[in-house]
Amino acid sequence: MSYAKEREQNIARNKAILDGLCINPLRPKCEPKEKLRKNAVAKKRRSPLPESDELDEPPKKIPRIADDSNEPGGARRSSRLAGKTVDYKQEQDRGVPEPITFKRSQKLKVGQVKSKRTYDPHMYGHIPDVEVGTWWATREDCSNASVHGPWVSGIAPGPDGAYSIALSGGYDDDVDDGYAFTFTGSGGRDLKGTKTAPKNLRTAPQSSDQSFEDRNNAAIQRSVETQKPVRVIRGFKGKARSKYAPSEGYRYDGLYLVKKAWIEKGLNKGGFLVCKFAFMRMPGQEAIPVNNGGDDEFDE
Secondary structure (H helix, E strand, O other): OOHHHHHHHHHHHHHHHHHOOOOHHHOOOOOOEOOOOOOOOOOOOOOOOOOOOOOOOOOOOOOOOOOOOOOOOOOOOOHHHOOOOOOHHHHHOOOOOOOHHHHHHHHOOOOOOOOOOOOOOOOOOOOOOOOOOOEEOOHHHHHHOOOOOOOOOOEEOOOOOOOEEEEOOOOOOOOEOOOEEEEEOOOOEOOOEOOOOEOOOOOOOEOOOOOOOOHHHHHHHHHHHHOOOEEEEEEHHHOOOOOOOOOOOEEEEEEEEEEEEEEEEOOOOOOOEEEEEEEEEOOOOOOOOEOOOOOOHHHO
């Protein structure tokens, strides 16, 4: 079977699973359009040129006033301090400067990463002061806001389920219908990566089966049992396959519940198994905006 045919069958199967969740009551009759952001680059303002042509020659420089204090053997003085009495001894007695490494060692412990977070991301539910629909330019900004802690990994595991996940392109056969979506787990990739991108787990081919013994997959599986809400952020890399992905950056789309977890043959050359999950959005949240240029290929 060709890759395209197998992908088509997997998408149809995943879409049927989402249809069984009955998400139509969650979808608004009129879906809002996303508000695009203008990436205007701030330019330095130049001083306006004189409108008059009266200045036929460039302005003359002010001649420097001779300072008798700069004589051989005497202390040199700056021209900006001319006419002022300066206590040079007091100016130089500022104490011993504290090394930068010492300051850092006082604030950070070994292995500790400096963070701008106000709240701990290891909590379930909404993060205080972060509204649904909040947008960030980078994953680092998402992490600083405590919505999704990892900068690279798409899963933030916790003891009673996943704290959050990031939708950012994902696997080719995953379906993102906004108010419900399928999500493929982690693992099964060669730690050495590829020849062109060594140690890049996101581009390495599938080389083994995924399992629920993986820490990240096990956390999402526990979410099915505990029904703890999972925070979801969507990234711009998914806009080619879903109209619900933002056109740029990353957006917080609220809380979801994991309704199902299973293992199936993955869309890879080796036929290795992958962990799959079905998420459904919790009611009573702001509507998800749709992008202006994305092709929703699943509405055929």
